[in-house]
Amino acid sequence: MPLIPSSQMSWNEPIFFVARLREPWGWSWRGLMGLGVAIVMFIAIRFGGNAQQFELWQALGISLAAGAVLVILADVSNFQREVSIYKDSINYVGSAGTWSMGEFKMEHIRNVKLLRPEDWNRPFAAMLLNFGDEGFLLGVPKKVELDTIANVLHRLGLSVQLEGWEPSESDTRVQVKDEVVLPKDAAPAADARIWPVDAQDRKLTPPVTMGLMITMALGPLLLGLIGLIAAGIYLFMNWSDLSILNRSLIGGGAFAFLVASFLYLILAGQFLASRYAVHVGRKILAQRPGALFLSDDENLRPVEVFDRTAWTSVAAKSIDFGFLQVDPSRRLIQFEGNENRWHLPAAALTTCRIEEAHVGSEGNAEAEKRYYVVISTHRDGETWEAGMQPSRIHVGNDTKEERYDRAKRLFEEISSMITT
Incomplete structure (x- = not known):
């Protein structure tokens, strides 16, 4: 059981939802309660030990304000x-x-x-x-x-x-965006082969490469956090000895570096790390004796493969990374990955579509949108499926439009091969 259970769905109510539903008698009761507090306050002020400090109008104002504050505070919890x-x-x-x-x-x-x-x-x-x-x-x-x-x-x-609603068992966070209608009589599963990479073949992203990728992407942010902590300690220990200008420069500089390192991660770091992984992967691919294709083929696409269960996760972890080759002349899709190899004739495919996945819980209109190119076939009497995302290696803001365009290009390449 998870330590902190995740919600299936969440939202914020309309502002002051409870107050906006209150009946007139409820507001009357609130008003009487506020008036009662005001009367008590007025008596305490006028007949207390400090009665001479306040004029009549001042006592009335303070008392009415106290009653109004009480009425407002009663609804703060339901804001x-x-x-x-x-x-x-x-x-x-x-x-x-x-x-x-x-x-x-x-x-x-x-x-x-x-x-x-x-x-x-x-x-x-x-x-x-x-x-x-x-x-x-x-x-x-x-x-x-x-x-x-x-x-x-x-x-x-x-x-x-719910008026007009029909139950659905499917996850509403995942929707089909584009799809190629394929014939139901797909080729036998024997035509499609998916098998593990040979043990003697090196991983396309070995541990050293993974470590360098993490350093390349997250290193500046880690340095920024360390710098901010160090700056905070230094300011705490030397606050009285520093001028306002020096305090501002040290604290502001450390914070600015942290912000810049975060922007670097979002706009550049993760994509530079991906570019490095693709570069290393091509070199290792050239050394694999059992590779399905050459590393310098122009029609290779670096892709990450995800299991459907991870599509809507906040931190989606891929199950494979490698190079995809769509060969129209042979009507064939091949994949050379860290874990598996594919040999998929176009006639064996039973699915080819783009699916849009909303990250997080259902019903969040502002959720991040991811796009997966999905292909499937028959394997050992069961349906085999792969959800692919083309790797991005160019720096810049990775908007949902950019993500969809990358998926669209791969989808069109596969669908064109299937339909011709």
């Missing part, structure tokens, strides 16, 4: 609650942290009713948890899809009500 769906519970946490949180175990929830804005004449949606004789309402902002919430809860075994 904007965070709602999370876990495998065994639905939780909410308010702005006051543990003082304004709740947990509802799945086994205690009889059913869930999801309300669209038009269902209850409100500008936002809601999720009503029913426990039999009682219920609890949680807000849902417009940017969160109710169908996604319904599917998540349905997969967790809850009874869900």
Whole structure:
């Protein structure tokens, strides 16, 4: 069991959701409570030991302000609650942290009713948890899809009500973007071969290369962190002896270097490390006696291969890295990797598409988007699948458009070979 369980889905309620649902009698009660506090404060000020310090209007102002502050503070904890769906519970946490949180175990929830804005004449949606004789309402902002919430809860075994919704067992974080329709009568699995790289063949990315890649990508950031810590210690020990200018230069310089090293990692470091891996991989490929193709072939693409279970992970780890060759003249796909080799005739493929994966929990509209070129075939009576990402070796901001374009180019190369 994980130490910190990950949520299936989470979102923030509309601001002041609870307050915006309050009935007139509720506001009247809050007003009376605030007025009561104001009266008590006024009596304490006017008839207390310091009565001479305040004029009548000052006492009234302070008393009314105290009552208003109390009314406002009563709603601070519900300013904007965070709602999370876990495998065994639905939780909410308010702005006051543990003082304004709740947990509802799945086994205690009889059913869930999801309300669209038009269902209850409100500008936002809601999720009503029913426990039999009682219920609890949680807000849902417009940017969160109710169908996604319904599917998540349905997969967790809850009874869900939502107008116009049909249950789906598929992960809504993964969607097909582009696809080639292939004939159902694919060639026998014997035509497609996937086998491990021979033991005597060197890894395309040996441990030394991996170490240098990590240093190349993360080294400056690590130095920046060490520098910031060292600067903090130095400033603490010599604060009184340093001028304001020197304090600013030391602290600001260390922080600026840390920011610059982080930007280097995002915009350059990771891609320079990838470029180095490709360079080393080509050299080692040339030395492999059993390689499927030559290392200097122009139509080789460096790719990383991912298992489907890792597509939506925040830190997705590839299961293989190597070079892919799409040969239109032979209508053949070949792959030479760290772990495996592929020999896939075009006629043996049963799937060729681009799938878009949203990182993290379902329903997050701002999630990072990744694109995988997916091919599949039959192997030993079962479906074999590979999700590939072309390696990026050029520095710059790796936007979702850039990632999609790289996947699109590889997809078009494969689909063109299949359909011709």
